[in-house]
Amino acid sequence: MTKRLFALLVLVAATVAAQPNTRRATNLAALLAHPTFYHQRPIMLIGTVALQDTGEFRINGDGLGVKLISQGATPEGLAEVRGEYMDLGRINADDPRLRQFDLKRLFNIDPEGPWPQAGQVTAIVASSVTAAEPPAAPSIRNIVLYPSRYLDQPVTLVGQFAGRNLLGDLADAPARSRYDFVLRSADAAIWVANIRPRGRDFELSLDQRIDTGRWVEVSGTVQQGRGLQWLDATAGSLRLTQAPKETPQETQIQVPAAPAPEVVFSAPTADETDVAISTSVRVQFSRDIDPSTFRTHVTVKYVPAPGAQTDTPMPAFTTQYLPGTRVLEIKFSEPLERFRTVVVQLPDSILGTDKQPLNAWELKFDTGAN
Secondary structure (H helix, E strand, C coil): CHHHHHHHHHHHHHHHHHCCCEEEEEEEEHHCCCCCCCCCCEEEEEEEEECCCCCCCEECCEEEEEECCCCCCCCEEEEEEEEEEEEEECCCCCCCCCCCCCHHHHCCCCCCCCCCCCCCCCEEEEEEEEEEECCCCCCCCHHHHHHHCCCCEEEEEEEEEECCCCCCCCCCCCCCCCCCEEEECCCCEEEEECCCCCEEEEEECCCCHHCCEEEEEEEEEEEEEEEEEEEEEECCCCCCCCCCCCCCHHHHCCCCCCCCCCEEEECCCCEEEEECCCCCEEEECCEEECCCCCCCEEEEECCCCCCCCCCCCCCCCEEEEECCCEEEEECCCCCCCCCCCCEEEECCCCCCCCCCEEEEEEEEEEECCC
């Protein structure tokens, strides 16, 4: 790669890095399981860097791998990689930041052909690649960076309480219990499951920021799934504690700018026709939603029939939010009218669990005869 081309790639990374984002310690399983969350975000991860027969570098670990774009000396073997994660399918083909790229040579994309879909062409544009050493002791950061090293092992962790992901540190929730909460330290975060955050003389709020930043200690066993790591807590092991006397200067806790929640799937789908009049509507979100914000904020209506003086009101409906799958279900008390266009609207007054407003969304579909 030429220095000029690499400089252009780093410029893209720097543009995103200039936004109020904190670099996140992560791992390949999290990166690939939740690409929307990490796309164009500053990250740091550890893996085995290897030069391929094609002359390209990849960073690998636990049977997973991502293309690595780096300049100059890139040490092979266990390495710490800092940079930006890019999913080209999530960037518009006419984005001006891509005009100077040799897309065919770097990403095997034909500029004149079909643009890749999300997840088809991904890479880490590295700002630095340095040799790494295996961790000496368990910590939140080490578990996130080396999850397989600590899997199924008992550990004791100290970190800052962050409620039910109130600061947007993580892409999703493991949904192991009703009291799951996030514990964070430096630039890393992990879920704690199966223990209520309270003791003899305290109870920490899961859904308000009033207690975020309080330091706690908790013991349990490290588990992982769906690109997430969590501590399956030991009953009675949680207690309040003090911040460690020494913390890395370069990784001070900051409130990150989490991505706004958005709708990623619906049934019926947009502009679907001949939908059964007995249908219900299911909507899935990219991130956890505060269920209380659905109240009075979900709108369903018919598009007025041509020439009608008055329009038929919508049948009554109920909503149910399923946090484990981040799905909202809208059920109607009676069948919809035949051959009508139905509009479902979710406004930005619906909030994520970290109080980020939803990207406003609208769904239209047409009912059929039955």
